Amino acid sequence: MSDHDIVSPAPESEAELAFEGALRPRSLAEFVGQTRVRGQLQLLLQAASLQNRTPDHILLAGPPGLGKTTLAMIVAHESGRSLRMSSGPAIQHAGDLAALLSSLVPGEVLFIDEIHRMARSAEEMLYLAMEDFRIDIMVGKGAGATSIPLDLAPFTLVGATTRAGLLPNPLRDRFGFTAHLEFYDDAELERVLERAARLLELDVDRGALAEIAGRCRGTPRIANRLLRRVRDYALVHTSGSGDRRGAVGLDAVHAALELYDVDExxxxxxxxxxxxxxxxxxxxxxxxxxxxxxxxxxxxxxIESVVEPFLVRIGLLTRTPRGRVATPAAWRHFGVQRAGQTLFGDDL
Structure with missing residues (x-):
């Protein structure tokens, strides 16, 4: 077998890939949470459709796992356009971006994940492309170098970033709409879990769903991942095969999440x-x-980008000019005794 031969995935792999795709909502109506952002996107897409033009460029900013990639797919689907996907780390030279932009078909949606990690030279090329649908290609070097303008097909750029502050102002200002995604509350996460449970054909008690939702860090991606681990636990530890199993309850959720080191x-x-x-x-x-x-x-x-944001948000950690400091709630949660103090009293 040569290095270029394509190996077809096993039927089990195809089923797993199909499930991953099914978990993603296909429309704004199916998308749970982010009510304000959904309404803003709906208006933007409908206005573009009525005017028979490509939608404005869109920037999706927020922590990982809140649905930025899914929303980009929905933008393409609801506007009836094809979708091209790339990422900032993959665009490390202006030539990489030029090749990508010149291959777009009219009206195509280009999604660039982690757009703040693009090379600076590519960012500068993107300014002109977003504004005038044109790029300048440099041919030759030194005094004999010439610039050749290349017209681009109209396109919609959807950029996603977890660190909007790292985007240069000229790039950020060229987006027609910026959406700031927020963490989900427990009620929204329960709705996410209900939908995923239906796709998994998994019967989960309402109390068990609420327990999982409370441990998801406000993030749908984590909610779906934990539900699948609970599904695996129930599958392995429930006797019988081929028969429909009973509803997954709190005991199974507690046992599964304890096994995977996720606390309350x-x-x-x-x-x-x-x-x-x-x-x-x-x-x-x-x-x-x-x-x-x-x-x-x-x-x-x-530590700074993955761990700290959640610890600060739930009040276990604070950032000070001198460094990171544990809060009184952290001492209580972990039951650790501070030197020279007891675990009781108002001074904790």
Whole structure:
């Protein structure tokens, strides 16, 4: 078999891929949560349709797992356009972007994930492409270099970023609409889980759904992942085969999430490792980010972008000019005794 031969996926893999696709809503009406953003997008797409033009460029900003990629697919689907997908890290030269833009068909939707990670030279080329649907190709080097203008087919750029502050102002200003996605509340996550459970043909008690929703960190991607782990646990630990099993209850949810190190607040292994190091080794802080990262054996960027936002949001950690500090709620949650103090009293 040569390196270029294509191996067809096994039927099980095809079924799993089909399920992954089915989990994604196909329309704004199916999309759960982000009510304000859905209404704004609906208006933008309808106005473009009535005027028979491509929709304005759209920037989707927010933490990972809230539905930015799904919304980009919905924009293409609801506007009746094809979708081209790429990512910022894959566009490291202006030539990469030029090849991508010149291959677009009229009206196509281009989705660039993590757009803030594009190369600076590509960003500067994108300014002209977004505004005038044109790029300038440099031919030759030095004094003999010439610029050749290349007209592009009208397109809609949908950019997604988890760090909108890293986008340069000239690029951010060229988006006709910027959507800021917010974390989900428990009621919205329950609706996400209900839909996923139907697709999994899994009967889950209402109380069990609520328990999973409370441990999802406000993120649909995590909700779907935890539901699948609960499904796996129920499948393995329920006797019988071929018969329809009873509803998955709280006991199964508790056992499955304990097995996968997800506690009642939604903290995982890395979250707890960071907090316990902060509480036990550094007496609650303050401690610098790099010191904290080295202590748990992780990159500082991972701690800052993945762990800290959730710990700050639920009130277990604060950031100060001197470093990271554990809150009184953290001491209570982990049951760790601060040096020279008891676990009781108002001073905790």
């Amino acid at each position: 607040l939604g903290l995982d292994r890395l979250d707890r490792a960071v907090m316990k190091i902060l509480l036990e080794r550094f007496d609650g802080g303050p401690v610098g980010l790099n010191t904290l990262a080295v202590s748990v054996g992780e990159e500082a960027e991972t």
